[in-house]
Amino acid sequence: MATDSALFEFLLRQGDNSLVLGHRLSEWCGMGPALEEDIALANTALDLIGQTRLWLSYAGEVEGAGRSEDDLAYLRDAYDFRNALLLEVPNEDFGRTILREFFFDAFQLPWLHALIDSADERVAEIAAKSAKEASYHLERSAETVIALGDGTDESNAKMTAALTYLWPFAGELMVDDEVDHAIAEAGVAPLPSTIKPAWNATISGTFKEALLTRPDSDFAHAGGRNGFRHTEHLGHMLAQMQVLQRSHPGAAW
Amino acid sequence: MVEAQTISEAQVWEWLEDVPDPEIPVISVVDLGVIRDVDVSDEGVIVTITPTYSGCPAMSIISLDVELALAKRGLEKVHFKTRLSPAWTTDWLSEKGRASLEDYGIAPPQPAGGPERCPHCQSKNVEKVSQFGSTACKAQWRCRDCLEPFDYFKCI
Numbered sequence: 001m002a003t004d005s006a007l008f009e010f011l012l013r014q015g016d017n018s019l020v021l022g023h024r025l026s027e028w029c030g031m032g033p034a035l036e037e038d039i040a041l042a043n044t045a046l047d048l049i050g051q052t053r054l055w056l057s058y059a060g061e062v063e064g065a066g067r068s069e070d071d072l073a074y075l076r077d078a079y080d081f082r083n084a085l086l087l088e089v090p091n092e093d094f095g096r097t098i099l100r101e102f103f104f105d106a107f108q109l110p111w112l113h114a115l116i117d118s119a120d121e122r123v124a125e126i127a128a129k130s131a132k133e134a135s136y137h138l139e140r141s142a143e144t145v146i147a148l149g150d151g152t153d154e155s156n157a158k159m160t161a162a163l164t165y166l167w168p169f170a171g172e173l174m175v176d177d178e179v180d181h182a183i184a185e186a187g188v189a190p191l192p193s194t195i196k197p198a199w200n201a202t203i204s205g206t207f208k209e210a211l212l213t214r215p216d217s218d219f220a221h222a223g224g225r226n227g228f229r230h231t232e233h234l235g236h237m238l239a240q241m242q243v244l245q246r247s248h249p250g251a252a253w
Numbered sequence: 254m255v256e257a258q259t260i261s262e263a264q265v266w267e268w269l270e271d272v273p274d275p276e277i278p279v280i281s282v283v284d285l286g287v288i289r290d291v292d293v294s295d296e297g298v299i300v301t302i303t304p305t306y307s308g309c310p311a312m313s314i315i316s317l318d319v320e321l322a323l324a325k326r327g328l329e330k331v332h333f334k335t336r337l338s339p340a341w342t343t344d345w346l347s348e349k350g351r352a353s354l355e356d357y358g359i360a361p362p363q364p365a366g367g368p369e370r371c372p373h374c375q376s377k378n379v380e381k382v383s384q385f386g387s388t389a390c391k392a393q394w395r396c397r398d399c400l401e402p403f404d405y406f407k408c409i
């Protein structure tokens with residue numbers, strides 16, 4: 001069995017990835033470029049926030065300090081978050097929002113499928129539930145990347161700019177550290193690096209259709225999953241996301 | 254108030270048949286397949302619910318509606334359990350529920366991943382507008398014959 005502290009870290013990573021991406025996507029609510037896209041982004045955000053609740057409530061139980069999912073979401077500071085940096089950078093425009101989600105979905109779907117075999121029963125259950133939703137997310141984000149990449153000159157230029165910006169953030173999802181090794185030894189999850197072949201295949205196949213060129217560099221920013229160094233953007237995002245609980249502690253409705 | 258132990262589980266199931274889904278009121282929460290277990294004991298009634306989508310806001314309303322419906326019958330000690338595994342699947346929609354959905358204008362889920370036909374004119378000439386719709390469980394489709402848009406209950 002993994003030590004409780006490694007398991008707690010692992011669950012925070014799971015929950016914070018869903019929470020931060022879910023919040024970023026929710027920023028589109030009412031602002032989507034078309035009604036269908038607005039609805040799709042809001043629905044995806046809702047799925048992710050729902051998954052966050054499952055991961056963070058389990059994290060709170062494992063920690064054993066009496067913190068609820070809400071305490072973990074609304075009362076931690078940026079340096080206590082364990083999401084990948086990719087998920088916290090600003091949306092910028094629709095193209096970058098979709099490409100970021102696609103990079104995540106291409107990782108998350110095979111990752112959740114692998115977690116279904118977890119030695120930790122609760123992790124396996126949450127993964128099985130979430131994987132069903134993630135398959136719809138990937139289907140749509142991949143289709144939309146293709147539509148925008150293989151769209152007009154302008155949409156292709158915007159996707160190329162988004163790719164240049166996001167690419168150095170994508171790798172962090174699949175770089176292993178000591179927490180990942182402890183979790184893998186306990187049979188809770190495989191090493192994130194084992195997802196790389198599946199991720200590469202999805203990226204290459206979609207990019208080919210989207211007329212996008214995969215950058216050569218494999219440089220990857222790090223510091224989100226271990227909380228060592230988040231970007232300045234996370235603090236701004238949390239300021240908005242947490243303002244109500246910070247201003248009115250314990251507010252409920 | 255009635256004593257829980259004098260009520261049969263079958264009776265509770267029957268009462269729950271009258272509790273409509275808050276978002277699609279033509280089907281009951283039993284037809285939707287989210288009620289997995291009803292347990293009557295000295296402690297009261299335990300209703301086990303499996304959520305449809307992780308973030309579905311209707312789930313807390315469903316618990317509330319079930320609690321109110323049972324309170325109306327005099328059952329005051331109602332407890333809820335959430336069961337994640339096995340995950341909810343559209344296979345759990347009852348036949349009655351599927352037929353009611355189609356009557357209401359929502360195409361029921363199909364294993365093939367798309368609606369079998371337009372719920373308005375029964376044409377099979379249909380196309381997807383978006384994999385996401387008005388609620389987490391629905392996609393938007395359109396009929397190429399009668400030109401009406403319609404909701405499709407997604408297969409998961």
Ligand SMILES: [Zn+2]
Pocket residue numbers: 371372373374375376396397398399400401
């Ligand atoms: Zn029709």
